[in-house]
Amino acid sequence: MKRLLVVTAILSTLFLSLAFIPAAAAEENDSEVERELTEKVEEGLDAIDFSELEEWAKTYGDSDTFSDGVKKLVENVLNGNAVVGFEEFSKTALDALTGGIVSCIPAFAAIFAIAVMMSMMQGLSSGFLRDNTREIVHFACYAAIIVILSVRITAIVLSVSEIVEGMSKLMQCVFPVLLTLMTALGSVSAAGVYNPLMATLSTGIGTVISSIVLPCFIATVVLSVAGNMSNGIKLGRLSKFFKSAATFVLAGVFSFFAAFLTVQGLGGGIADSISLKTAKFAVQSYIPILGGYLSDGMDLAMAGIVLIKNSLGIVSVMLLFSAVAVPVIETAVFTLGLKLVAGLCEPVCSDKRISDLLYGVSKNTGLLTAAIAGMAFMFIITVMLVISTANAGVI
Secondary structure, eight states: OHHHHHHHHHHHHHHHHHHHHHHHHHHHHHHHHHHHHHHHHHHHHHHSOOHHHHHHHHHHSOTTTTTTOHHHHHHHHHTTOOSSOHHHHHHHHHHHHHHHHHHHHHHHHHHHHHHHHHHHHHHHTTTTOOHHHHHHHHHHHHHHHHHHHHHHHHHHHHHHHHHHHHHHHHHHHHHHHHHHHHHHTTOHHHHHHHHHHHHIIIIIIHHHIIIIIHHHHHHHHHHHHHHTTOTTOOOHHHHHHHHHHHHHHHHHHHHHHHHHHHHHHHHHHHHHHHHHHHHHHHHHHHSTTTHHHHHHHHHHHHHHHHHHHHHHHHHHHHHHHHHHHHHHHHHHHHHHHHHHHHHHHHHHOSSTHHHHHHHHHHHHTHHHHHHHHHHHHHHHHHHHHHHHHTTTTOO
16 A cells, blocks of 8 residues: 555656646746847847937937937837836927917017007097008008017928928938838838838928928918908918918828828738748748758747837837927917917907908918828828838738
8 A cells, every 4th residue: 555655656746747847848948039039139229220310319309208319219119118108298298388388478468469559549549540540550560460470480480391301301210220120021022112102201291391381381471461461452362272282282192192101011011921921931841850940040030120120110100209299289389379369359459450360370370280290190100001011920
């Protein structure tokens, strides 16, 4: 009986040890794979030149968010760490909103004060001033309002022009790296599709905005000013034409680009995925003994490239948001502020030309917001498609 118990204990111990051996081996194998993948990722990051992105972040980005450098941000994304929290993002948006309001308050207060003074002067002197004299008073106050508006509008146009140029530079920094990583993954078809589209987005759309949209906006402002200067000048329809032309150009360019990019990008990604799977099957099947090891090594190297590519894409979108948020919010604040002042001036001024001017300009500033948001949206679509379609069957 004792011998039976001893034999049973020995066999139980043996079976338990055999059961733990595969688990320990699997755990050791996972650790080895993780270590090799980390080495591949570090080698890939060291091979990328981040100097242009670092310079861009210093010029256009938020200094607090990107103080550690772009490479450090990519590493944080790779490690699954939150780069920008909700509180940080909310603080940036709130600071931009507060800055936009503070910068606009003096101009809007001055415009409203001039409108009130003009109304008081015309009301007090309506009994003994001729129409020509009232027109002179109106013209003097109108000219003062135009000067104030011109200063704010010039600052906004320069800000929009600068951020459009900044977005183009960001695309010129990011897209070549993404295309190189896609080619390294074997996504030759997708890279061939994205290459001309990225070139068009980084240079062509920025040129369209700078050469067509901004001049059309300036034309609408000039026509609004001239059309409300005198009751005898009617330029409202011509102003609407320039606004419609700019809107049509933006809508046409963005719609065509988005549709073509989506269809061609997805098609190229599918073709590359099939080609890569075929190549991996050929390596694994037709190379004796070493085929499986070569296929696994290929998977590991490509997984590292995919991680770098996707992390870089996410960081580039964050860089874009940090640069675009402030001018978009400031332009939106300016637009809403103009509409508010126009609404306040309407019951105060007996002459509606002041309120018509302010409201007309506020409607046209939507072109600037649409231009910035549209270009940023195209960039985000491109990066998201690169992240989702150019994984070549690895993910």
